[in-house]
Amino acid sequence: MASLLDKFKRGLAKTKSGLFDEIVNLVQNQYVVDDDFLERVEEILIASDIGVETSLAIVDDLKEHVNRAGFNQSGELIDFLKSRLAARLLENTGEKQAPHDFFVPDVKPFVIMVVGVNGAGKTTTIAKLAKGFQTHGKKVLLAAADTFRAAASEQLEIWAQRVNAAIVKTQHGGDPAAIAFDASKAALARDVDVLIVDTAGRLHTKANLMEELKKIERVLGKAIPGSPQEVMLILDASTGQNAIVQARQFKAAVGVTSVAVTKLDGTAKGGMVLAIGHELNLPIRFVGLGEAVDDLKPFEAQTFVEALFE
Amino acid sequence: MFQDITEKFDGVFKKLKGHGKLTEANVSETMRLVRRVLLEADVNFKVAKDFVAGVQDKAMGHDVLKSITPAQQVIKILHDELARLMGTTDSQINESGSGPTIIMLTGLQGSGKTTLAGKLAKHFKARGQSPLLVAADLQRPAAVEQLKVVGEQVGVSVLAELASTPVNVCRQALDVARKSMNDIVIFDTAGRLHVDDELMQELTSIKETTNPDEILFVADGMTGQDAVNTAKEFQNRLDFTGIVLTKLDGDARGGAALSIRAITGKPIKFISNGEKLDALEKFHPDRMASRILGMGDIVTLVERAQGAVDEEKARKLEKKLRRQEFTLEDFYDQLQQIKNMGPMEELLKMIPGAGGKAMKGMQVDEKALVYVEAIINSMTIEERRRPNILNGSRRKRIANGSGTSVQEVNKLLNQFNMMQKMMKKMNKQGLRGMPRLSF
Numbered sequence: 001m002a003s004l005l006d007k008f009k010r011g012l013a014k015t016k017s018g019l020f021d022e023i024v025n026l027v028q029n030q031y032v033v034d035d036d037f038l039e040r041v042e043e044i045l046i047a048s049d050i051g052v053e054t055s056l057a058i059v060d061d062l063k064e065h066v067n068r069a070g071f072n073q074s075g076e077l078i079d080f081l082k083s084r085l086a087a088r089l090l091e092n093t094g095e096k097q098a099p100h101d102f103f104v105p106d107v108k109p110f111v112i113m114v115v116g117v118n119g120a121g122k123t124t125t126i127a128k129l130a131k132g133f134q135t136h137g138k139k140v141l142l143a144a145a146d147t148f149r150a151a152a153s154e155q156l157e158i159w160a161q162r163v164n165a166a167i168v169k170t171q172h173g174g175d176p177a178a179i180a181f182d183a184s185k186a187a188l189a190r191d192v193d194v195l196i197v198d199t200a201g202r203l204h205t206k207a208n209l210m211e212e213l214k215k216i217e218r219v220l221g222k223a224i225p226g227s228p229q230e231v232m233l234i235l236d237a238s239t240g241q242n243a244i245v246q247a248r249q250f251k252a253a254v255g256v257t258s259v260a261v262t263k264l265d266g267t268a269k270g271g272m273v274l275a276i277g278h279e280l281n282l283p284i285r286f287v288g289l290g291e292a293v294d295d296l297k298p299f300e301a302q303t304f305v306e307a308l309f310e
Numbered sequence: 311m312f313q314d315i316t317e318k319f320d321g322v323f324k325k326l327k328g329h330g331k332l333t334e335a336n337v338s339e340t341m342r343l344v345r346r347v348l349l350e351a352d353v354n355f356k357v358a359k360d361f362v363a364g365v366q367d368k369a370m371g372h373d374v375l376k377s378i379t380p381a382q383q384v385i386k387i388l389h390d391e392l393a394r395l396m397g398t399t400d401s402q403i404n405e406s407g408s409g410p411t412i413i414m415l416t417g418l419q420g421s422g423k424t425t426l427a428g429k430l431a432k433h434f435k436a437r438g439q440s441p442l443l444v445a446a447d448l449q450r451p452a453a454v455e456q457l458k459v460v461g462e463q464v465g466v467s468v469l470a471e472l473a474s475t476p477v478n479v480c481r482q483a484l485d486v487a488r489k490s491m492n493d494i495v496i497f498d499t500a501g502r503l504h505v506d507d508e509l510m511q512e513l514t515s516i517k518e519t520t521n522p523d524e525i526l527f528v529a530d531g532m533t534g535q536d537a538v539n540t541a542k543e544f545q546n547r548l549d550f551t552g553i554v555l556t557k558l559d560g561d562a563r564g565g566a567a568l569s570i571r572a573i574t575g576k577p578i579k580f581i582s583n584g585e586k587l588d589a590l591e592k593f594h595p596d597r598m599a600s601r602i603l604g605m606g607d608i609v610t611l612v613e614r615a616q617g618a619v620d621e622e623k624a625r626k627l628e629k630k631l632r633r634q635e636f637t638l639e640d641f642y643d644q645l646q647q648i649k650n651m652g653p654m655e656e657l658l659k660m661i662p663g664a665g666g667k668a669m670k671g672m673q674v675d676e677k678a679l680v681y682v683e684a685i686i687n688s689m690t691i692e693e694r695r696r697p698n699i700l701n702g703s704r705r706k707r708i709a710n711g712s713g714t715s716v717q718e719v720n721k722l723l724n725q726f727n728m729m730q731k732m733m734k735k736m737n738k739q740g741l742r743g744m745p746r747l748s749f
Contacts, residue, residue, distance in 0.1 A: 043355045043359075046349055046355045046535065047354075047355055047535045048535065049534040049535050049536070051350075052346055052349045052350055117532070117557070117560070118420070118422070118557060118585070119419070119420025119421060119422060119530065119557070120420060121419070121420060148585070149456070149585075150424075150455075150456045150457075150459035150460050150463070151452045151453075151455035151456035151458070151459050152452075152456075154451075154452035154455045154456075155450070155451045155452035155453075155455075155456070157452075158451035158452055159451055162451075172459070203557065203559060203560040204560065204561075205559070205560050205561050206559075236420060236530070236532075237536075238418065238530070238533050238534060238536045238537075238540070239530070239532050239533065239534055240352030240532060240533060240534025240535065240537075240562070240565070240566070241350060241351075241352055241534065241562075241563075242352070242532045242560065242561065242562035242563075243532075243534075245561060245562075263418070263419065263420075263503070265503060265505075266418070266503040266504065266505055266536070266540070267504070267505060267536055267539040267540070268534070268535075268536035268539075269536070272534070291419075291449075
């Protein structure tokens with residue numbers, strides 16, 4: 001796991017001031033926890049897209065903690081913040097299920113439907129997932145059900161070749177539900193372990209496109225009863241508070257079961273996952289840390305929080 | 311989702327009633343609320359802080375508390391100040407004095423560059439110009455292919471050299487453009503993280519080699535706090551000339567607009583709104599201000615209505631209304647036109663105040679419209695024109711045909727009757743003030 005933290009650090013080091021340094025500086029210069037100090041902590045939390053509500057709640061916790069127990073050195077405050085953040089993440093998210101088991105599903109074929117807004121990183125994440133399954137000796141089939149965006153299926157096809165997975169596709173403008181159906185049948189016929197369905201990016205506010213997504217899900221369920229076992233929502237780490245709305249809407253439409261956060265190798269901290277886990281009870285399963293096919297790592301609450309503070 | 315901002319400010323001002331002017335002592339609670347509103351809209355916290363400090367001076371001294379509606383007064387100050395900071399509606403592309411105008415598109419992965427390239431090409435072609443699209447994204451799988459398809463869709467030629475490097479393709483494009491008389495050249499560069507030194511260097515090289523007239527920073531309108539970090543770095547490296555915001559057709563409040571504008575000082579030139587290739591709009595600072603404040607966007611609503619409503623039908627309908635001949639058929643047409651405008655919930659959100667009190671907890675039942683449609687579809691043309699002939703057995707047939715119940719058919723007919731009565735009343739009072747009733 002050292003490499004994961006390193007990757008995080010490399011990204012986060014580029015923001016000039018880590019949360020940790022800022023807090024240490026604040027305390028060393030002031031030696032008191034006053035309103036100004038608390039406001040700065042609040043700002044630092046807000047700056048990682050944790051959201052106003054959650055930030056205020058955590059700052060209140062900190063205030064109350066200091067009032068009750070006091071503190072001797074800045075490290076204590078940081079430990080307290082870390083534990084509060086981690087507790088919030090752990091409350092509902094991932095760690096219950098060991099992330100490595102994900103690549104060894106006990107259902108066959110295991111069907112994953114990947115959804116999200118435009119440009120979130122769905123296709124790239126699918127390639128990484130395919131690689132993960134193949135590393136565990138699983139036979140993977142990809143379904144190019146994004147028939148809307150220009151060259152989307154070509155993009156998936158190139159990835160399929162790179163990770164050596166089979167693919168089912170149609171021409172541009174075809175019916176995505178039909179692709180999902182054909183792919184399901186192919187998965188059964190070819191004795192495939194895992195079927196991953198790519199869908200077109202869509203904003204959660206477009207009712208007709210969300211209906212289309214529901215249809216894909218229904219069709220999958222008819223072709224292979226019980227599927228899709230996993231509906232994974234892909235979120236761009238740089239997204240702000242709208243990420244929560246996205247998660248809520250996608251969950252309402254197609255019963256999202258998990259989240260993957262992409263592009264965490266930039267300076268965006270992806271703090272919105274705290275609110276998503278907390279409010280929507282959705283596990284954060286993976287984080288995307290680059291464009292290479294191995295850059296998908298299991299999400300770990302503790303590491304995530306540590307990285308925020310480095 | 312959004313609590314009405316007016317409601318929030320009302321709450322604060324109730325406590326301040328009788329204080330006359332806003333003073334330093336009582337302004338702080340108001341400003342805390344302002345800050346919170348901005349933060350919830352994803353405005354960067356530093357930008358929000360500066361904004362609050364600036365607006366505080368403006369708000370103090372105004373006789374806002376004497377006013378009957380202090381909340382509205384403060385919101386107006388906020389709104390105007392936001393709009394002012396976000397700049398002008400001037401979205402002209404910098405044109406080249408001699409030779410083709412070169413536009414370079416840059417930004418993070420997935421911000422919408424390739425789609426924007428297609429939209430810009432279409433925009434210039436419609437103005438009678440001859441654009442050339444240049445595939446300088448040799449990074450993402452099938453990005454070149456995507457641009458080719460987009461170019462085909464808008465009927466614009468695409469330069470693609472897979473074996474080349476991005477810098478060389480762009481250099482080569484200038485020769486191609488001169489030879490084939492293209493007056494606009496659009497570079498679609500690969501998405502990259504601002505912390506990726508090597509790839510950022512590549513952009514600098516393209517800039518130095520080709521000297522573009524316009525470098526656009528393409529940013530996702532849903533971006534959160536990190537917008538400032540990205541924009542700042544792209545600014546440092548490239549000194550870009552303008553900003554384009556994408557994906558604002560969703561429901562993000564779009565605070566990134568203010569953040570990026572404030573941190574770079576560059577003009578926001580376009581809004582890239584939607585996946586269709588003509589969804590390119592001018593940037594309107596006042597509308598963006600309303601949006602950031604969660605106040606709805608009545609102007610866009612009206613524009614959508616204009617887009618969706620068939621003028622000819624509207625005129626006919628108006629005549630019918632005057633002659634009191636409004637039938638179920640017309641009613642059905644109206645429903646269709648409203649449906650063309652987009653999902654009901656989205657429309658309601660654009661109505662100022664609809665985010666708040668009046669609509670709280672109200673769920674728009676899109677299904678109800680489907681039933682109405684089905685019922686009308688199950689009627690004969692004669693029945694639609696003369697609903698009075700609908701006796702019991704006809705109603706039963708319609709209920710069966712539409713998969714509804716006689717009660718539901720009755721309900722619709724009652725509503726329709728009421729509407730007709732209302733229209734008669736309006737006719738008596740004259741249709742003054744509503745020259746063109748469109749829905």
